Amino acid sequence: MKNKQACLAGRQAVVLLSGGLDSAVALYQAKKQGFECRCLIFDYKQRHRRELKSAQAIARYAGCKAELLKISLPWKGSALLDKRIKLKKSHEKIPATYVPGRNIIFLSCALSFAETIGAQAIFIGAHIEDYSGYPDCRPEFFRAFSRVAAIGTKVGNRIRIINPVLRKNKAQIINLGKKLGVPLRLTWSCYKGGERPCGKCDSCFYRAKGFKEAGMEDPALK
Amino acid sequence: MKNKQACLAGRQAVVLLSGGLDSAVALYQAKKQGFECRCLIFDYKQRHRRELKSAQAIARYAGCKAELLKISLPWKGSALLDKRIKLKKSHEKIPATYVPGRNIIFLSCALSFAETIGAQAIFIGAHIEDYSGYPDCRPEFFRAFSRVAAIGTKVGNRIRIINPVLRKNKAQIINLGKKLGVPLRLTWSCYKGGERPCGKCDSCFYRAKGFKEAGMEDPALK
Numbered sequence: 160m161k162n163k164q165a166c167l168a169g170r171q172a173v174v175l176l177s178g179g180l181d182s183a184v185a186l187y188q189a190k191k192q193g194f195e196c197r198c199l200i201f202d203y204k205q206r207h208r209r210e211l212k213s214a215q216a217i218a219r220y221a222g223c224k225a226e227l228l229k230i231s232l233p234w235k236g237s238a239l240l241d242k243r244i245k246l247k248k249s250h251e252k253i254p255a256t257y258v259p260g261r262n263i264i265f266l267s268c269a270l271s272f273a274e275t276i277g278a279q280a281i282f283i284g285a286h287i288e289d290y291s292g293y294p295d296c297r298p299e300f301f302r303a304f305s306r307v308a309a310i311g312t313k314v315g316n317r318i319r320i321i322n323p324v325l326r327k328n329k330a331q332i333i334n335l336g337k338k339l340g341v342p343l344r345l346t347w348s349c350y351k352g353g354e355r356p357c358g359k360c361d362s363c364f365y366r367a368k369g370f371k372e373a374g375m376e377d378p379a380l381k
Numbered sequence: 382m383k384n385k386q387a388c389l390a391g392r393q394a395v396v397l398l399s400g401g402l403d404s405a406v407a408l409y410q411a412k413k414q415g416f417e418c419r420c421l422i423f424d425y426k427q428r429h430r431r432e433l434k435s436a437q438a439i440a441r442y443a444g445c446k447a448e449l450l451k452i453s454l455p456w457k458g459s460a461l462l463d464k465r466i467k468l469k470k471s472h473e474k475i476p477a478t479y480v481p482g483r484n485i486i487f488l489s490c491a492l493s494f495a496e497t498i499g500a501q502a503i504f505i506g507a508h509i510e511d512y513s514g515y516p517d518c519r520p521e522f523f524r525a526f527s528r529v530a531a532i533g534t535k536v537g538n539r540i541r542i543i544n545p546v547l548r549k550n551k552a553q554i555i556n557l558g559k560k561l562g563v564p565l566r567l568t569w570s571c572y573k574g575g576e577r578p579c580g581k582c583d584s585c586f587y588r589a590k591g592f593k594e595a596g597m598e599d600p601a602l603k
């Protein structure tokens with residue numbers, strides 16, 4: 160690892176940071192790989208805007224600069240954007256919390272940022288297991304996006320899309336986070352958007368299940 | 382064409398509308414193909430924000446609904462976003478007006494919109510000849526993005542990316558626009574952003590050359 164760190168000295172990564180567990184672990188994985196990290200946080204008028212506070216606290220804790228990008232999609236179409244749509248605790252193929260094109264938009268903006276500052280990588284904490292119905296969390300989606308990044312930028316294929324937790328389940332992500340020193344207590348998962356997690360939405364459900372399987376108490380609930 | 386129109390009845394397209402010639406022609410081509418068009422206009426704090434007024438006027442003239450999406454990229458990195466960078470009249474491989482990832486961001490947002498409203502197509506007026514150094518105007522880029530659209534959305538490959546002017550030069554685009562009844566006088570190309578076109582920037586240069594080759598006077602200059 161020391162050699163790897165030395166070889167990466169001076170390299171930058173853009174890290175998509177939501178405030179949740181997965182992206183916090185992705186950030187610490189990028190740091191461990193020796194990247195100087197620039198966090199990118201999205202205020203897209205999500206129902207759970209509380210996560211923005213967490214994302215900023217995590218970036219600060221990690222000693223990384225963070226940019227807040229505001230984007231307001233006028234078309235809604237998801238329970239995360241439109242409070243009239245119920246946050247069902249569902250196990251449907253594609254949940255009501257799916258935001259059409261969200262990861263594509265996030266990655267596109269990260270790509271623009273990465274190309275502008277000369278970063279070599281984009282880290283994203285998406286993974287297959289969690290909310291498994293999201294089409295833009297699949298490995299083949301990231302492969303397709305990598306091709307867009309290689310062809311649609313002037314730097315060619317110098318910007319890698321890195322998904323350090325893609326094939327991990329929630330318990331494995333939590334264990335990895337613990338090992339990497341991620342401030343798990345600062346992370347926020349609840350979709351409901353109050354000041355305390357609701358304990359009922361899909362996101363709270365998977366988080367609780369993950370901590371249980373990892374044999375840990377959730378430090379955010381203490 | 383009548384058959385084609387009938388077969389497309391009730392179909393919607395999202396049209397990326399900048400206010401320039403190319404996207405206006407793309408809009409009218411989409412209308413001609415029988416699509417009900419929803420225009421998507423971006424306010425990305427571009428230097429030439431004057432184009433927004435043109436885009437809205439063109440959408441109105443065409444009788445189409447328009448959505449204005451505001452997005453402010455905090456990282457600049459282009460002469461179109463940062464007034465400190467000179468708008469050189471250059472013929473460099475990649476001009477100073479290149480905005481990293483711009484078409485990728487625009488298409489991503491259009492994809493989110495299209496999926497939300499159930500549209501079947503996204504029209505974009507990018508083309509190869511004009512400002513030929515932009516990597517995100519190449520046919521292979523659009524092919525790669527189409528793959529992202531097919532894999533990264535829940536509707537699969539039902540949303541087509543259509544570039545009606547991709548292989549046309551400016552004069553051909555102008556002639557096509559004339560034939561389609563595009564209100565060419567309402568279009569705006571100048572990058573400078575004043576109330577009258579500067580006549581000096583790359584965009585003015587190519588526009589003037591196009592009208593000359595098409596054997597027409599530019600109606601916007603009358």
